[in-house]
Amino acid sequence: MNSGTGSGDLKKSKHSQESSSKDAFFFYLTISMILLITIVRDSLTYLGILRSYEPVDPRKEEGYVKLYKGLQSFATRNIYRRIRDCWNRPIVGVPDACVTLKDRETYDNGITFQFTGTTKRCINMGSYNYLGFSENQGLCHETSKKSIQKYGVGMTSFRRELGDTLHLLELEDLVAEYIGTEAAMTFGMGFATNSLNIPGLVKKGDLVISDQCNHASLVLGMRLSGCAVNIFKHNDMQDLEKVLRNAIVFGDLRTRRPWKRIVIVVEGIYSMEGSIVKLPEIMRLKKKYKAYLYVDEAHSIGAIGPSGKGVVDYFGLDVRDVDIMMGTFTKSFGAAGGYIAGSKALIDHLKTVSHGWCYATSMSPPVAQQIISAIRIILGRDLPGEGQRRIAQLLSNSRYLRRRLKENGFPIIGDEDSPVVPLMIHTLHGITVFSRKMKELGIATVVVGFPATKVFEQRARFCCSASHTKEMLDQTMDAIIEAAEFLGMKRTKGRR
Incomplete structure (x- = not known):
């Protein structure tokens, strides 16, 4: 059994560095200057001296109240728009170990972009x-192509009507077997798997205890359900137990009644933190306080565990102790959609109340076939040994990249076995300069800033893949070091 220990908790990680007073001073100074310049520019625009680039509301002349704000928000107009070349980069071809980006340029500070007609081939770390199942050759590609010839690309109907196929029934049986549960159900969109199924599980009078770093799809599902939500600090088991104890002792403070149900909601791997959930301790607490457990394995299914079966497999626990297993097919399987797995009673219940099941169009046949082929490879039924090779390679790559970053003194967070490796940069200007420089050096990566993170916890995020070679990771490290030196990034003395 894996210990699961690591630097997953941002607060406890020795590589997590608080932003210096100097960084904070320049950040607030920059924001103040932007605010001052914005007030002057907006005043000149209002007086007609400067041209306005904001979109015109087509109903304005008819006396309608504004329906939307467009680019009027301060952050969008004056910060994001000027640096949005770091995001939404169009790609050409398959996003495998390498990816081809379409070059573009802007002549109006990010309001519009024009393609230059050129491309740049980059190592795909985003x-x-x-x-490595996102590929245009091999078994998954061939079987998906055959499914298009047989079924087409769309079902144009719900599962309850004419949207069922043998592919989907086979997929759900295979997912249940792969996860180790009695039954499973699948959906065409990963985000909706959370947001449209949680309202079928909890409602007013129920309490959800949620990790503070849970994904937006989980948060939306909780809001739609009408349940009460209490937050506990990220991966902090003492705080979780405190919240659980208070929930049992005090109940619903508004009605003075006990909660009807208490559900703990966590993720297997947190995509912004790179941390792995402390599942053994959560299991102990859920049993102690008789709470249900919902685990979102979007980033952990296929990515960790000796057999690639996610966080339960990683810790060597019994999947039957998790009440609701959720995951997506958009990461490890190179496809789309998501699943809910659990007891047959749970799945039968959701099939009667889930908006995602009752009203959403069925999963596309080639997508379903892609997932089936990927799972069969992981289980060793097709291409024996290939699935295990990919799982081992991913783990090796994740540990290698983390080790190299630590040796070079970079402030990284997350657990050692996590394929998500966040590099803390802290400042807004830092992530934009870093992103542009990395692209220039042939590395496609993702940077994340405020408000998606806290003001001084902005970061670059590297995602390892089984398709990466050691040479690719070494090239990535060389680029990170060069970009960090160009940026003047602080590093601790490397461990040799």
Whole structure:
């Protein structure tokens, strides 16, 4: 059994460095200057001296109240728009170990972009292609192509009507077997798997205890359900137990009644933190306080565990102790959609109340076939040994990249076995300069800033893949070192 220990908790990680007073001073100074310049520019625009680039509301002349704000928000107009070349980069071809980016340029400070007609080939360190199944050759590609010839690309109907196929029934049986549960159900969109199924599990009078770093799809599902939500500090088991104890002792403070149900909601791997959930301790607490457990394995299924079966497999626990297993096919399987797995009673219940099941169009046949082929490879039924090779390679790559970053003194967070490796940069200007420089050096990566993170916890995020070679990771490290030196990034003395 894996210990699961590591630097997953941002607060406890020795590589997590608080932003210096100097960084904070320049950040607030920059924001103050932007605010001052914005007030002057907006005043000149209002007086007609400067041209406005904001979109015109087509109903304005008819006396309608504004329906939307467009680019009027301060952050969008004056910060994001000027640096948005670091995001939404169009790609050409398959996002495998390498990816081709379409070059573009702007002449109006990011309001519009024009393609230059050129491209840049980069090592892909940004996609969630953990097991390397995002590819345009091989078994998954061939079987998906055959499914298009047989079924077409769309079902144009719900599962309850004419949207069922043998592919989907086979997929759900295979997912249940792969996860180790009695039954499973699948959906065409990963985000909706959370947001449209949680309302079928909890409602007003129920309490969800949620990790503070849970994904937006989980948060939306909780809001739609009408349940009460209490937050506990990220991966902090003492705080979780405190919240659980208070929930049992005090109940619903508004009605003075006990909660009807208490559900703990966590993720297997947190995509912004790179941390692995402390599942053994959560299991102990959920049993102690008789709470249900919902685990979102979007980033952990296929990516960790000796057999690639996610966080339960990683810790060597019994999947039956998790009440609701959720995951997506968009990462490790190179496809789309998501699943809910659990007891047959749970799945039968959700099939009657889930909006995602009752009203959403069925999963596309080639997508379903892609997932089937990927799982069969992982289980060793097709291409024996290939699935295990990919799982081992992903783990080796994740540990290697982390070790190299630590040796060179970079402040990284997350657990050693996590394929998500966040590099703390802290400042907004830092992540934009870093992103542009990395692209120039042939590395496609993702940077994340405020408000997606806290003001001084902005970061670059690297995603390892089984399709990466050691040479690719070494080239990535060389680029990171060069970009960090160009940026003047602080590093601790490397361990040799």
